[in-house]
Amino acid sequence: MLPDLYRVQRVRQETHDTFTLELEPMSGGQQVAAKGVSFAAGQFNMLYIFGVGEVPISISGNPTPRKVRVSPPRFVHTTRAVGTVTKAMGKLKRGDVLGVRGPFGSHWPMEEAVGKDIVMVAGGIGLAPLRPALYQFLSQRENYNRIILLYGTRSPADILYRRELEQWRARFDLEVQVTVDQAMGAWHGNVGVVTTLIPRVSFDPLRTIALICGPEIMMRFTILELQKRGVGKENIFISMERNMKCAIGFCGHCQFGPTFICKDGPVFRYDRIQEWFGKREI
Amino acid sequence: MQIIDRNSLDILFDTLKRRGFNLVGPTIRDGAIVYDRLTSTADLPIGWTDEQNGGTYRLKKRADVAVFGYTVGPHSWKKLLYPSVQRLWRAKRDGENFQFITEDEEVSKFAFIGVRSCELHAIAIQDKVFINGKYIDPVYKLRRENVFIVTVNCGKASGTCFCVSMNTGPRATFGFDLALTEILEDNHHRFTVEVGTERGAEILREVPHREADEEEKAKVEDIVAKTARQMGRTLDTTDIKDLLYRNYEHPRWDEVASRCLTCGNCTLVCPTCFCTTVEDVTDLTGEHAERWRKWDSCFTMDFSYIHGGSIRSSSKARYRQWMTHKLATWIDQFGTSGCVGCGRCITWCPVAIDITEEVRAIRGKE
Numbered sequence: 001m002l003p004d005l006y007r008v009q010r011v012r013q014e015t016h017d018t019f020t021l022e023l024e025p026m027s028g029g030q031q032v033a034a035k036g037v038s039f040a041a042g043q044f045n046m047l048y049i050f051g052v053g054e055v056p057i058s059i060s061g062n063p064t065p066r067k068v069r070v071s072p073p074r075f076v077h078t079t080r081a082v083g084t085v086t087k088a089m090g091k092l093k094r095g096d097v098l099g100v101r102g103p104f105g106s107h108w109p110m111e112e113a114v115g116k117d118i119v120m121v122a123g124g125i126g127l128a129p130l131r132p133a134l135y136q137f138l139s140q141r142e143n144y145n146r147i148i149l150l151y152g153t154r155s156p157a158d159i160l161y162r163r164e165l166e167q168w169r170a171r172f173d174l175e176v177q178v179t180v181d182q183a184m185g186a187w188h189g190n191v192g193v194v195t196t197l198i199p200r201v202s203f204d205p206l207r208t209i210a211l212i213c214g215p216e217i218m219m220r221f222t223i224l225e226l227q228k229r230g231v232g233k234e235n236i237f238i239s240m241e242r243n244m245k246c247a248i249g250f251c252g253h254c255q256f257g258p259t260f261i262c263k264d265g266p267v268f269r270y271d272r273i274q275e276w277f278g279k280r281e282i
Numbered sequence: 283m284q285i286i287d288r289n290s291l292d293i294l295f296d297t298l299k300r301r302g303f304n305l306v307g308p309t310i311r312d313g314a315i316v317y318d319r320l321t322s323t324a325d326l327p328i329g330w331t332d333e334q335n336g337g338t339y340r341l342k343k344r345a346d347v348a349v350f351g352y353t354v355g356p357h358s359w360k361k362l363l364y365p366s367v368q369r370l371w372r373a374k375r376d377g378e379n380f381q382f383i384t385e386d387e388e389v390s391k392f393a394f395i396g397v398r399s400c401e402l403h404a405i406a407i408q409d410k411v412f413i414n415g416k417y418i419d420p421v422y423k424l425r426r427e428n429v430f431i432v433t434v435n436c437g438k439a440s441g442t443c444f445c446v447s448m449n450t451g452p453r454a455t456f457g458f459d460l461a462l463t464e465i466l467e468d469n470h471h472r473f474t475v476e477v478g479t480e481r482g483a484e485i486l487r488e489v490p491h492r493e494a495d496e497e498e499k500a501k502v503e504d505i506v507a508k509t510a511r512q513m514g515r516t517l518d519t520t521d522i523k524d525l526l527y528r529n530y531e532h533p534r535w536d537e538v539a540s541r542c543l544t545c546g547n548c549t550l551v552c553p554t555c556f557c558t559t560v561e562d563v564t565d566l567t568g569e570h571a572e573r574w575r576k577w578d579s580c581f582t583m584d585f586s587y588i589h590g591g592s593i594r595s596s597s598k599a600r601y602r603q604w605m606t607h608k609l610a611t612w613i614d615q616f617g618t619s620g621c622v623g624c625g626r627c628i629t630w631c632p633v634a635i636d637i638t639e640e641v642r643a644i645r646g647k648e
Contacts, residue, residue, distance in 0.1 A: 005381075005382075051373075051563075082589040245558065245560050248417040249411075250419055251558045253559070253586070255603070279530055281593060281598075
């Protein structure tokens with residue numbers, strides 16, 4: 001229940017309200033870069049800002065950088081400043097210290113995806129928890145068939161990881177499509193909700209694993225669209241969000257039907273929660 | 283089965299105190315029987331009973347000097363195993379860094395006096411939540427380990443009791459160190475004692491006792507059988523999980539929501555409700571910070587708040603969450619019902635919403 005101390009090593013402003021922090025573990029006030037961190041793609045940490053509060057934030061860094069099996073030295077978290085804690089987090093500078101508990105929760109179906117087509121659908125900040133999975137797929141590219149990333153944001157200014165997206169889009173072994181809800185200025189790309197991208201890409205629905213993260217309404221319509229293409233419910237995985245205080249199943253806040261998002265999720269196989277996913281105010 | 287007489291109850295109390303236990307049990311305060319520190323048997327609600335019904339609780343004088351002649355009040359043992367307000371840690375700023383300060387907590391060794399069978403089940407349910415899962419709650423574990431439990435088999439049921447329906451009473455079958463049954467006869471006020479643990483046997487050795495005879499053993503069965511027949515409420519648990527899973531959209535939820543004040547009383551008096559929130563605070567200098575954990579209720583708007591609003595903004599959704607959790611999703615989460623049939627939520631609901639009636643209404647009109 002006691003957080004570990006981490007030092008901010010890098011702050012990157014992603015958009016006007018979204019930023020990425022890179023955190024290195026400290027030990028007795030000294031940084032231990034060699035210690036590294038260990039997590040699975042899709043998991044989250046509880047980040048504590050001194051005196052302000054603690055919030056669950058997904059991990060968006062690379063779980064297996066360069067050499068496989070060597071732990072990455074840092075936790076990477078992309079956060080949008082929307083509440084008291086995340087706004088305080090947005091004011092952190094390199095060298096500042098914060099508390100970290102975790103990693104917690106379930107992870108994306110990396111094993112199930114081996115040998116399959118992979119369709120990743122992200123809405124807004126939902127790209128952040130999917131990025132570790134994409135890093136891992138790309139680092140073991142030969143294990144997977146087609147890899148597709150479909151990403152929708154509100155406006156061109158809200159596009160996250162823009163430079164990286166452009167690099168990914170330049171690859172021949174990865175298909176990246178981006179769309180915005182509202183276009184302005186010099187945007188010449190797709191306009192429309194992210195589900196409109198699904199009919200445009202080619203994949204084998206019977207041999208596809210789909211990973212979805214975004215607002216619930218977006219995930220709902222994405223699932224419908226994928227099912228229309230013939231993707232089975234058991235091959236669709238979604239990442240859920242609820243109020244969370246403890247992250248270890250005691251506080252009760254993150255209950256979603258019979259599940260606790262913190263320990264049974266946040267990543268769920270769709271057919272296991274579909275009964276609750278379709279209902280309001282669960 | 284052993285017998286101790288009424289005076290030996292004082293000796294039992296003294297023995298436990300001598301062994302370093304702080305006694306906690308039923309006592310009268312503010313017009314109700316609550317659980318608090320006991321110094322002697324004189325602190326017990328001797329000669330008192332309670333009358334309970336939906337939204338009603340009244341103390342009444344008995345015609346006798348029964349020591350345990352009442353049922354459960356608004357308190358439950360969770361307040362001792364799982365304090366309503368608890369500091370989890372402190373931190374202090376140290377230049378650009380900060381440091382966490384932990385202190386080894388000294389926790390009293392408690393002897394719980396007068397725990398009822400439904401409450402033993404409630405404690406066993408909270409054990410599943412806090413110490414039998416993937417994560418262990420140190421606050422609960424520390425307190426739970428030290429507790430000595432003296433159970434009392436219920437000699438009467440209240441108007442809101444339904445432990446028979448939930449299969450949790452009125453006779454204690456596990457989870458106690460010593461189990462008493464009060465036998466109140468004109469000239470002979472005594473208790474049968476069943477020993478549940480070696481620790482219980484050790485304590486009993488220091489209290490004058492004798493073997494119970496067949497007649498006394500039969501009396502225990504008669505007493506609990508009579509209590510079982512007095513249950514003020516019943517709840518048909520047949521297929522209850524699927525019943526509620528099938529009926530998330532039942533019109534009855536709107537009906538109950540029109541009465542529910544979302545005050546959260548039911549969650550506070552419930553002996554199994556475990557939800558909490560945390561508050562992070564600082565002092566005026568900004569140099570010290572603390573994290574406190576407090577009991578919370580799924581009936582508040584804040585409970586399900588995420589950026590943009592509350593997930594369960596309607597009272598219908600909040601009542602449905604509470605009742606469906608208690609009786610259905612709990613089974614998937616912890617392999618047991620979250621309801622022990624103690625009736626507290628019925629008695630202490632200011633508008634007398636009755637969980638047994640709600641289940642009946644849903645079952646009756648599927």
